[in-house]
Every structure is written in structure tokens, then in C-alpha cells.
Amino acid sequence: MRVEVFEDQAALSRATAEFVRAAALRAVEARGEFSLALAGGSTPLEAYRLMGGDPAFPWAQTQVFWGDERCVPAEHPDSNRGAALAALGPPQALPPDNLHPIRGQLAPQEAARDYEWRLKGYFAQQGRPEFDLALLGLGPDGHVASLFPGGHGLAQGAAWVVPVPAPAHLEPSVPRVSLSLWALNQARQILLLVSGAAKAPVVARLRGGDPQMPAARLRPQEELLLYLDRAAAGD
Numbered sequence: 001m002r003v004e005v006f007e008d009q010a011a012l013s014r015a016t017a018e019f020v021r022a023a024a025l026r027a028v029e030a031r032g033e034f035s036l037a038l039a040g041g042s043t044p045l046e047a048y049r050l051m052g053g054d055p056a057f058p059w060a061q062t063q064v065f066w067g068d069e070r071c072v073p074a075e076h077p078d079s080n081r082g083a084a085l086a087a088l089g090p091p092q093a094l095p096p097d098n099l100h101p102i103r104g105q106l107a108p109q110e111a112a113r114d115y116e117w118r119l120k121g122y123f124a125q126q127g128r129p130e131f132d133l134a135l136l137g138l139g140p141d142g143h144v145a146s147l148f149p150g151g152h153g154l155a156q157g158a159a160w161v162v163p164v165p166a167p168a169h170l171e172p173s174v175p176r177v178s179l180s181l182w183a184l185n186q187a188r189q190i191l192l193l194v195s196g197a198a199k200a201p202v203v204a205r206l207r208g209g210d211p212q213m214p215a216a217r218l219r220p221q222e223e224l225l226l227y228l229d230r231a232a233a234g235d
């Protein structure tokens with residue numbers, strides 16, 4: 001795992017937006033297209049704002065997916081899809097057909113089946129969800145996407161996407177839909193973003209390799225990066 005520490009959340013967001021743009025340009029040059037799985041939650045939103053306003057970002061060649069969703073309508077303040085799209089801004093250069101949201105308005109089982117079916121269509125040639133890049137946040141309990149410690153989606157199995165019952169230990173306590181750990185690990189690169197002093201204890205556990213934490217079990221195909229601000233790094 002490559003770790004980089006930035007001065008503050010603003011610097012972390014700038015570095016993230018630059019990293020994603022570079023990954024996108026590389027993928028487009030190599031394969032003609034860039035497949036990106038977005039993180040939910042609040043940490044990546046400033047980076048999304050920067051990416052959305054970046055004239056050099058190859059949006060027309062970018063296919064946008066999500067790592068997880070809360071089962072609420074897209075207009076709900078807890079919707080990962082709604083928050084990310086609001087931050088990216090009007091999708092000037094992003095054709096609507098390039099958006100592949102998890103349909104959080106559906107019941108979890110149905111939304112998981114629907115998303116897995118669409119992913120299997122998009123990645124039909126590869127036979128696995130080989131995202132060029134998956135962005136992830138880190139929860140205070142070590143969860144990534146909606147994969148909670150000891151919860152659904154962690155076992156080695158056939159599912160690409162899993163329905164997840166509402167977590168009782170954190171907000172928003174609503175059912176979720178998530179890529180499985182196996183599916184996340186098919187990505188070429190994973191960039192894990194963590195900001196703020198409240199996350200310093202969980203970051204320390206992650207860096208210590210605590211196997212109880214889903215985040216400690218990320219093994220993408222090419223590279224795992226951890227971007228922290230100084231507060232999250234415990235500096």
C-alpha cells in the first residue's frame with residue numbers, strides 16, 4: 001500500500017482530482033475508455049467538484065459507476081449517487097449514458113440484482129469487474145463501500161454485488177447495496193481517501209493491518225493507495 005499524506009483536506013482533494021485525471025488519461029490512451037467507481041460519503045465531494053470543473057478531464061470517454069449506495073431515492077440527502085452528481089456539477093461533457101448508478105430507490109435485493117446484471121453487461125469481455133480505478137472512503141469501523149466488519153459481501157463467492165442490511169452501529173442506518181470485496185479487488189487501482197482527526201484511530205488500525213477491518217483486505221490487481229490528510233494520519 002502506497003501512503004501519501006497531505007497538509008489538509010483541500011490539498012488531499014486537489015491531489016485526488018489530479019490523480020484521477022492522470023489515471024483517466026492513461027486508460028483512455030491505452031484502452032479508449034476509463035471505468036471509474038466512485039466512493040460515497042462526504043470525504044470525496046470536494047475532489048468531485050474539482051473533477052467536474054476540470055476542462056482536461058476526458059468525461060466523454062469515462063464510464064461512471066458507484067462502489068455502494070444507500071437504499072434511498074436519488075433526491076434524498078443520504079444518496080451517494082445524488083451527492084456525487086451534485087458535486088460533479090451539470091454533466092457538461094459527461095453523456096447520460098455513461099452514468100451507471102446503483103438504483104437506491106429499489107429494494108436492496110432488487111437493486112443488487114439490477115446493478116450486478118448491468119455490470120456483467122459492461123464487463124462482459126473481461127468476465128470480471130475490472131474497473132480502471134475504484135475510489136473508496138473509510139468508515140470509523142474500518143468499513144469500505146458498504147462492507148462492514150463481519151458483514152455481508154466479504155466472503156469469497158460468486159456475487160459481484162450484495163444487498164446489505166441497515167447497519168445498527170452507524171448512520172445512516174438504512175439498507176445498502178455494495179460491490180463485494182471480491183468485486184472491489186478486481187479493480188486495477190484502488191484509491192482510499194481519509195480525512196480528519198476522528199479517523200486517525202481507524203487509520204492507525206489499517207496501517208497496522210488489523211484483519212477484522214474490510215479495508216485491510218483490499219488487494220486490487222495493480223496498486224492500492226491511501227491518501228490521508230495530516231489529521232487522519234495522526235500527525
Ligand SMILES: O=C1O[C@H](COP(=O)(O)O)[C@@H](O)[C@H](O)[C@H]1O
Pocket residue numbers: 039040041042043044068069070080136137138139144145146171172
Ligand atoms: O456510509 C458510507 O461511508 C463511507 C465513509 O464515508 P465518509 O463520509 O466518512 O467519507 C463511504 O465511503 C461509503 O461510500 C458510504 O456509503
